[in-house]
Amino acid sequence: MEQADGIRKMKPADSICEMEPADCYRKMELTDEIREMNLGDIIKELERQSTPAINDKGQNKFCYYFTRFINHFGRGRIQVGGSTQEGTRLRSSVDDGHCDYLLISDIYIPSECIEYKLDRPSCFVHINGDFMQELCPEIHLVEGKYLPSNLLSEIKPEAFKHWGDLTKLLLKNNNAISIDQKIKPGFSTTTFKGLKCSDPSIKLHDSSKTLWQNLLNSLRKSIRENPSASTERINLFLEKYLALLQILDNTNKDILTNDSGQIPPIPDPNNETISLDEENMTSTTVSPANAIDSHRQPIGVNEVKIYYDRKKEDDFVPMFQITGKPNGIDDWVKRERKSHWPPKTTLNKISNCEFFLVAMPTPVNPQKSKDFCLAYTTAETELSKSLNTVQKRVLLMIKALNKSTLQRYSKTVTSFHWKTALYWTSESIEQSMIEHDNEENALKLLHQVLDYMNKCLTTQNLQHYFIESNLFDGMDPEEASSIILRILEIKKNPEKELRVYLNMDGYGQEQCETITRRKLQEFLIDFNDHQLTLDIFKSVFDELFEEKEKFREAFRDVLTIVLDDYLESKAKKRNTIGTSLLLWALKFKIVKEKLINETVSYFLDFVGIDEEKGNLIIRKFLSLSIQHHMEKEEK
Numbered sequence: 019m020e021q022a023d024g025i026r027k028m029k030p031a032d033s034i035c036e037m038e039p040a041d042c043y044r045k046m047e048l049t050d051e052i053r054e055m056n057l058g059d060i061i062k063e064l065e066r067q068s069t070p071a072i073n074d075k076g077q078n079k080f081c082y083y084f085t086r087f088i089n090h091f092g093r094g095r096i097q098v099g100g101s102t103q104e105g106t107r108l109r110s111s112v113d114d115g116h117c118d119y120l121l122i123s124d125i126y127i128p129s130e131c132i133e134y135k136l137d138r139p140s141c142f143v144h145i146n147g148d149f150m151q152e153l154c155p156e157i158h159l160v161e162g163k164y165l166p167s168n169l170l171s172e173i174k175p176e177a178f179k180h181w182g183d184l185t186k187l188l189l190k191n192n193n194a195i196s197i198d199q200k201i202k203p204g205f206s207t208t209t210f211k212g213l214k215c216s217d218p219s220i221k222l223h224d225s226s227k228t229l230w231q232n233l234l235n236s237l238r239k240s241i242r243e244n245p246s247a248s249t250e251r252i253n254l255f256l257e258k259y260l261a262l263l264q265i266l267d268n269t270n271k272d273i274l275t276n277d278s279g280q281i282p283p284i285p286d287p288n289n290e291t292i293s294l295d296e297e298n299m300t301s302t303t304v305s306p307a308n309a310i311d312s313h314r315q316p317i318g319v320n321e322v323k324i325y326y327d328r329k330k331e332d333d334f335v336p337m338f339q340i341t342g343k344p345n346g347i348d349d350w351v352k353r354e355r356k357s358h359w360p361p362k363t364t365l366n367k368i369s370n371c372e373f374f375l376v377a378m379p380t381p382v383n384p385q386k387s388k389d390f391c392l393a394y395t396t397a398e399t400e401l402s403k404s405l406n407t408v409q410k411r412v413l414l415m416i417k418a419l420n421k422s423t424l425q426r427y428s429k430t431v432t433s434f435h436w437k438t439a440l441y442w443t444s445e446s447i448e449q450s451m452i453e454h455d456n457e458e459n460a461l462k463l464l465h466q467v468l469d470y471m472n473k474c475l476t477t478q479n480l481q482h483y484f485i486e487s488n489l490f491d492g493m494d495p496e497e498a499s500s501i502i503l504r505i506l507e508i509k510k511n512p513e514k515e516l517r518v519y520l521n522m523d524g525y526g527q528e529q530c531e532t533i534t535r536r537k538l539q540e541f542l543i544d545f546n547d548h549q550l551t552l553d554i555f556k557s558v559f560d561e562l563f564e565e566k567e568k569f570r571e572a573f574r575d576v577l578t579i580v581l582d583d584y585l586e587s588k589a590k591k592r593n594t595i596g597t598s599l600l601l602w603a604l605k606f607k608i609v610k611e612k613l614i615n616e617t618v619s620y621f622l623d624f625v626g627i628d629e630e631k632g633n634l635i636i637r638k639f640l641s642l643s644i645q646h647h648m649e650k651e652e653k
Contacts, residue, residue, distance in 0.1 A: 064414040090572035092124035092179040104402035110523040114330035129342030139486035142380040164388040167377035170336040204335035212327035240548035364404040381492035422519035
């Protein structure tokens with residue numbers, strides 16, 4: 019979530035990367051192709067990298083399905099936000115960029131319950147929780163008055179009915195390294211492709227395994243170690259799911275290309291085909307000779323190097339939605355602007371959009387148990403839609419610089435800070451500079467944004483764009499001075515520094531980062547806590563089966579939508595004869611309803627698939643859908 023980028027303790031971060039690969043690339047010789055690029059060529063490449071990917075649509079679909087399901091139990095939702103939604107997410111061959119998932123709670127906060135700080139204007143607030151006493155009496159208010167921030171930070175069930183535990187389960191078994199870099203609220207994960215470690219004593223998880231394989235492995239390991247900890251319901255569920263995975267194993271051989279229509283019988287689920295955790299761990303080490311190693315200096319005894327081919331970062335941000343408007347929005351809409359940007363239509367949309375709160379302690383005199391921060395996520399999305407071509411190109415250039423020349427400081431001055439500087443600058447310049455699309459105006463605007471940021475760093479005061487609040491409050495003066503020097507270096511030759519970013523794209527070698535040993539071990543301990551997986555899984559099952567009929571209706575509802583979308587996407591592809599016949603049969607309402615009803619009964623009532631009656635369509639579709647899902651995860 020971009021808003022949260024600007025909210026942090028302004029001290030050098032305990033980050034995953036202590037010495038940045040960008041410093042190494044700056045010393046490397048540019049490729050001939052990159053050396054010959056002019057500003058126009060660089061901008062075109064950045065625009066290409068920011069083009070929405072096919073998977074973006076899939077992420078939005080997943081959020082829609084998930085929200086549709088949980089809305090049968092409450093009014094929470096999950097949605098994609100940040101640069102992915104705004105269309106400014108930079109992707110390269112080695113870095114897939116950030117994706118922000120907004121986890122919006124079932125609890126809505128009345129705007130009149132927000133208490134603003136009186137001693138210093140700030141986006142950090144407290145929430146008077148008296149209104150929750152009747153709605154949710156089990157919530158214990160801080161000091162008997164304030165809503166506790168851990169409702170969000172720990173995804174408490176009081177704030178996320180039913181789906182909080184489900185989210186924790188998915189995050190725990192996601193095939194990514196979870197490291198809290200204390201930059202954004204919520205949870206951050208980094209998925210590395212081709213992950214290896216410099217320390218042979220550290221066994222990393224197998225990065226080729228999918229989330230579902232990790233989950234099943236963890237559950238089976240826990241049950242094997244402590245059978246009494248499981249329940250008959252969970253054992254039956256695993257039996258059904260493992261049977262389908264067995265079908266998938268046969269499918270991978272020839273089941274979906276077998277036009278005879280014959281499907282082998284479901285194998286005994288007790289025959290183990292899924293490898294245990296010990297087999298999912300690897301102690302592979304690498305030689306730095308084959309990697310882009312920006313850490314030629316010896317690393318500390320408390321650090322290790324990790325090598326990878328590509329990475330992707332995901333941020334999961336729990337939020338409360340506000341009913342009404344936060345203070346200051348009406349004044350923000352009415353204030354005078356020299357350039358008449360943002361346009362009136364955008365101002366009107368923002369005046370009536372959604373506003374949120376996230377759990378985040380203030381950088382000065384924090385009160386972690388009750389501190390929240392205003393989040394203008396939807397407003398930021400509307401602003402991004404209103405950017406002219408010149409503004410958007412400058413934003414892409416700044417993001418590229420923050421990933422290269424300024425990478426060492428990107429945890430201190432984030433993309434959110436740079437966007438804020440761009441917005442303030444855009445208000446104060448001549449309208450013609452952002453209206454007339456040419457390289458000269460883009461370069462002029464870039465220089466003005468860099469100058470504005472240097473001014474804010476000098477005074478250590480960057481004002482929030484929507485509310486009076488210093489985003490640089492508590493910044494380390496020495497670090498501010500270092501960033502100023504880097505910005506002055508960029509101003510001498512922006513094109514040269516942008517070429518450094520493009521030169522970082524691949525280079526045909528592995529990438530390298532340094533991570534503290536403690537952080538990596540904490541992740542591995544959590545990842546291998548199989549009893550915790552079972553406990554959370556059991557909690558989810560118990561909660562959902564308490565409202566089994568509602569669960570059944572939710573399952574049917576989502577499965578109907580998923581099936582329609584699935585059939586539409588499959589129909590556009592070239593398929594085998596068997597698959598084409600299956601898709602044709604599922605066009606009939608009676609067949610589709612039978613499929614949905616049998617699938618629901620299979621998982622909720624633990625009804626077996628009747629082999630004698632030959633439910634070919636049901637079994638073939640299930641195996642086909644599992645394969646389709648796994649193929650998507652591997653991509």
